[in-house]
Amino acid sequence: MNITKIIQLLSDTGILGIVIFLFVAWFNRINPAVKTKIASNKSANQREVLGLLDNLASNAVHLLSASYEMPGDEKREKAVADVTSQLNGLGHNVDPAIISAAIEKAYQLMTTQNTVAQAKQAQFDEGQAAAEQAFADKEVQLTEQKAKADAVVATLNVPATTQAPTEGDAK
Template sequence: MNNWVKIFNLLNDTGLLGIIIVAFIGWFTRINPALKHKIELQKTSRQREVLLLLDQLAMNAVSELSTKYELPNDEKRQRAISQVTGQLEVFGHDIDPNLVSAGIEKAYQLLSTKNTVAQEKQAKYDDALTSTEEAFAQKQVQLAANESEKGDNPAPLDVPDTTIPVEGGNA
């Protein structure tokens, strides 16, 4: 304990104690918060970069899948989410699937506000599919009506009573 008092007196006499106290207070009031702020800025900068990457990957996936006219929209969405999630994992980013889904929806909304060739082709495909389904439904109704007209028992053949059966096909 005696050594600590000697060290304290020495630091006090030389003015180093004041410098240490000022440095200690400065660390906790100025330097430490500045470092924490810089770390937060780096985190948000990294998050911003990851979100930009997510937007770009989502836009690419939605653009690619918009040309697959035969797929239903739900399947397109699932494929886009899995494709973007896989690409982000390749880059070493683990992002919540809900955030990826939101990025896909944002890209879809962006593309749907534009009048693209893919949208025109999709509309033509949807119209053709609808008309084909309507024609098929009408044919099904016609076939059902024809079946009901025939009935379950076909009419017997009208064979005259005066015919003589011939065996072997010779008349």
């Protein structure tokens, strides 16, 4: 009964109407504005993280481009691991697929430029290919020499006893 008296008093003074008006205004105007502001701050934070991701990916790709002896797949895995570690260290949790895409974007951007690292990588790759070819040629040559040596070393047909006198026999 006490609650009914309070509601009656609020209704008589007009305060109940004001409370109902504010309640409706909150859900129609103020709440959506607050949600929009929160979403806007979230997207601004996401843009900031993606910008940071682009910079970290670019740095990782340029750093690993000088690792000539490392295969491309290992470079990619190391770049993704490095960037993920750096982002986690800064308190950002980013999907590994997005990080991998950023690494690929940085790589594609770098390969469109003519860098010293690319020239050195090309020289390294050519040298490695030449060394592998020389090794393969040497293996073929050694195999051929072994085959010739095996053909020359045939069993000799020597009789167990000889009829002719040998040196040092008495005549």
